[in-house]
Amino acid sequence: IGIEIEHVNFAAEYKDRVFAEFLREYQAGRTPNPDILCNAEIKFKAFLDHAMRLGAERIATGHYARVRHNPATGRHELLKGLDPSKDQSYFLHRLNQAQLSKTLFPVGELHKTEVRRIAAEIGLPNAKKKDSTGICFIGERPFRDFLNRYISQEPGPIKDEHGHTIGQHVGLSFYTLGQRQGLGIGGLKAKGAALKAIQAQGLRGAGEHEPWFVARKDLEHNTLCVVQGHDHPWLLSDALQAGDASWCAGEPPAPGAYAAKTRYRQVDAPCRLDLDPSGAFSLQFDQPQWAVTPGQSAVLYDGEVCLGGGVIGGPAR
Numbered sequence: 138i139g140i141e142i143e144h145v146n147f148a149a150e151y152k153d154r155v156f157a158e159f160l161r162e163y164q165a166g167r168t169p170n171p172d173i174l175c176n177a178e179i180k181f182k183a184f185l186d187h188a189m190r191l192g193a194e195r196i197a198t199g200h201y202a203r204v205r206h207n208p209a210t211g212r213h214e215l216l217k218g219l220d221p222s223k224d225q226s227y228f229l230h231r232l233n234q235a236q237l238s239k240t241l242f243p244v245g246e247l248h249k250t251e252v253r254r255i256a257a258e259i260g261l262p263n264a265k266k267k268d269s270t271g272i273c274f275i276g277e278r279p280f281r282d283f284l285n286r287y288i289s290q291e292p293g294p295i296k297d298e299h300g301h302t303i304g305q306h307v308g309l310s311f312y313t314l315g316q317r318q319g320l321g322i323g324g325l326k327a328k329g330a331a332l333k334a335i336q337a338q339g340l341r342g343a344g345e346h347e348p349w350f351v352a353r354k355d356l357e358h359n360t361l362c363v364v365q366g367h368d369h370p371w372l373l374s375d376a377l378q379a380g381d382a383s384w385c386a387g388e389p390p391a392p393g394a395y396a397a398k399t400r401y402r403q404v405d406a407p408c409r410l411d412l413d414p415s416g417a418f419s420l421q422f423d424q425p426q427w428a429v430t431p432g433q434s435a436v437l438y439d440g441e442v443c444l445g446g447g448v449i450g451g452p453a454r
Contacts, residue, residue, distance in 0.1 A: 167432025
């Protein structure tokens, strides 16, 4: 179509800035989100810098998000994509003013169905391609098999909320909070005190056949703590603390009422933001949040505007 193509390989930068950090976080028992780091370090830093050296004025990507210039503040704002089911502002929350000012999101104003219609109309071969999911560098391989290549296993006990050992884990790095599959205790029923506690709490569908969920990771004792019931109190958090904050405006928003996501595809949860002099922040939620996970990102919103966020250090219990 008359556009010159230049192929550039950023594999070395990706390995140093994204993949190495991904492994460090898992080895520390946390659950990182490499897509967020890839956007901040590769697509909107290494690639953006390269494009600017070539003489480009802007870069454009296929993210479902929007950018607008606010004349009242003189700043560029990151907005949610108009398709709520595809909005990717969560993954872009670490972009700064310099990056936002040089970025275009052409599909952010469209719904995915419209994008597919246009693609089919002009004959693009991937018009009906299945949406990609998961982490790009893992592909179709089982996640645990992939981690096995880089992280050594350190087996230890799986214990219930009463301290009873009910199984063995293969290494804390291989599990995340809220995980239900792959625990190896799926057929185990709650009995005795555990069953009575579940029923006393009035949990949804509580009973002997309630599924088990990862609730805590005790790194000091190499112990995986699990509970039965999706709504078990150990899986719910009223507040969280986050560090490594990054704000799109270049400075944090004023403390007060906002909304936040603690994971992608989560419905915005009303909360209160409080700032720490160290640069960290805390969020107090109106309603308890499920499986708040260290290493994931808490991203703050003011309506359709993504303000930025930080890496969750853990739930404040």
